[in-house]
Amino acid sequence: MKPAPFDYIAPATIEEACAQLAEAGGGATILAGGQTLMPLLALRMSQPFILVDINRIAALRGVTRSEGYTRIGPVTRQNEAIADSTLAKSLPLLVTATRHVGHHQTRNRGTIGGSIALGEPAAELPATAVALGASVEARSVRGSRRIAAADLYLGPYMTALAQDELVVSIQFPDWPSGTVNVFREVAMRPGDFALVGLTGAVAVKDGHIERAGLAWFGMGPTPIKARQAEQALVGQPVAGLDFDKLAGLAVADTDPFDDHHATAAYRRTVGRRVFARALSEALQVHQ
Amino acid sequence: MSVHGIQVTINGRRHDASVEGRLLLSDFLRMHCGYTGVHVGCEHGVCGACTVVVDGAAVRACLMLAVQADGAAVTTVEGLAGADGGLHPVQQALRDEFGLQCGFCTPGIVMTLAALTSGTGPPGADSLLAALSGHVCRCTGYQGIRRAAQKLGGGTQGEPA
Numbered sequence: 162m163k164p165a166p167f168d169y170i171a172p173a174t175i176e177e178a179c180a181q182l183a184e185a186g187g188g189a190t191i192l193a194g195g196q197t198l199m200p201l202l203a204l205r206m207s208q209p210f211i212l213v214d215i216n217r218i219a220a221l222r223g224v225t226r227s228e229g230y231t232r233i234g235p236v237t238r239q240n241e242a243i244a245d246s247t248l249a250k251s252l253p254l255l256v257t258a259t260r261h262v263g264h265h266q267t268r269n270r271g272t273i274g275g276s277i278a279l280g281e282p283a284a285e286l287p288a289t290a291v292a293l294g295a296s297v298e299a300r301s302v303r304g305s306r307r308i309a310a311a312d313l314y315l316g317p318y319m320t321a322l323a324q325d326e327l328v329v330s331i332q333f334p335d336w337p338s339g340t341v342n343v344f345r346e347v348a349m350r351p352g353d354f355a356l357v358g359l360t361g362a363v364a365v366k367d368g369h370i371e372r373a374g375l376a377w378f379g380m381g382p383t384p385i386k387a388r389q390a391e392q393a394l395v396g397q398p399v400a401g402l403d404f405d406k407l408a409g410l411a412v413a414d415t416d417p418f419d420d421h422h423a424t425a426a427y428r429r430t431v432g433r434r435v436f437a438r439a440l441s442e443a444l445q446v447h448q
Numbered sequence: 449m450s451v452h453g454i455q456v457t458i459n460g461r462r463h464d465a466s467v468e469g470r471l472l473l474s475d476f477l478r479m480h481c482g483y484t485g486v487h488v489g490c491e492h493g494v495c496g497a498c499t500v501v502v503d504g505a506a507v508r509a510c511l512m513l514a515v516q517a518d519g520a521a522v523t524t525v526e527g528l529a530g531a532d533g534g535l536h537p538v539q540q541a542l543r544d545e546f547g548l549q550c551g552f553c554t555p556g557i558v559m560t561l562a563a564l565t566s567g568t569g570p571p572g573a574d575s576l577l578a579a580l581s582g583h584v585c586r587c588t589g590y591q592g593i594r595r596a597a598q599k600l601g602g603g604t605q606g607e608p609a
């Protein structure tokens with residue numbers, strides 16, 4: 162299948178891209194790595210008038226550290242992120258999550274920001290951004306604003322980004338030392354979208370849980386924060402946690418669906434096991 | 449509908465062309481340049497048959513626009529064999545291990561393995577085997593392909609996992 166005709170433009174700067182998005186008045190679609198958009202174009206589920214290719218904008222690539230956070234340019238390729246020495250130190254959870262995105266060949270093109278801005282509910286990176294408290298900086302000719310990942314996802318492939326806005330960076334705040342990461346995904350085959358996925362971090366201080374950020378993917382119309390379980394965890398001593406009870410709370414926040422891969426009931430049952438096991442294993446180092 | 453002048457180096461040869469914005473890289477390579485070793489199976493990123501190497505990285509040619517390859521160096525399966533027609537080590541390994549039957553998926557698999565083994569150090573059988581997840585083969589049952597990948601990765605042949 163071939164994409165329907167469109168005008169293709171490849172701006173060299175963020176300003177140019179924002180001007181073109183504004184001028185298109187909603188008729189433009191942004192092309193980042195294209196590993197989801199290109200199939201949608203080929204299947205003609207997406208038929209934009211204008212395709213704005215942001216791959217030639219150098220300012221949208223790379224990883225930088227600042228006091229208290231790590232900043233990732235949205236067009237950083239997923240395989241670049243996996244190989245990045247800064248991310249290996251400051252955001253190992255994101256590296257683990259990115260290894261689960263698609264296949265080696267799609268990660269060579271696919272970008273961190275493309276996945277985060279798209280909001281596929283079963284994808285690893287949006288949920289990881291929600292879990293860790295990340296935020297995106299959205300730029301348009303109207304100005305710049307920061308949107309917390311927790312407020313970004315409204316439904317499947319629906320985000321709070323306006324049609325003229327471009328994500329120009331993603332910021333992940335540092336977590337305290339003594340943070341352990343949690344990542345577990347159940348899928349039919351490696352590279353498939355998750356049937357059930359859990360991602361996040363738990364910070365431990367003096368044997369007690371100081372902070373928890375945990376989010377599900379594949380368990381509802383958006384990434385879903387396990388709020389009740391997070392609240393129940395904070396302040397508790399690590400020794401003697403009731404993982405089954407916590408897992409029940411965590412699954413209570415989900416809203417899974419039936420599809421041809423799995424039923425909602427299956428997802429809930431597996432989710433409970435995934436949560437209890439992933440959390441207890443991650444916290445073993447502190448016991 | 450926009451039209452763009454592009455310049456792409458394919459298998460070491462420069463190609464200048466004028467392409468529609470919507471033209472896929474896979475179609476450009478096959479129909480405009482004659483590299484029909486780029487096989488098109490699903491044409492939406494699922495099967496891996498169209499895999500080529502763009503600036504050193506294995507990518508799906510059906511998930512890139514031709515205009516995006518402007519200025520890039522592309523290698524297709526036609527660009528691998530030596531000038532004397534001798535097989536590339538990846539091709540030889542697949543042949544030795546019976547890693548193909550009908551051959552439809554093969555050029556894609558060859559390009560993935562060629563990209564991953566083109567560095568200086570050994571890539572490790574694990575990463576080669578993991579990268580095979582990006583390819584669908586309807587014939588072989590994969591075991592011959594896995595053996596070839598293990599061989600290229602310097603690993604033992606071992607039991608099929």
Ligand code: FES
Binds near residue numbers: 495497498
């Ligand atoms: S033809 Fe490109 S992945 Fe199937």
Ligand code: FES
Binds near residue numbers: 547553554
């Ligand atoms: S050899 Fe026939 S599809 Fe792989």
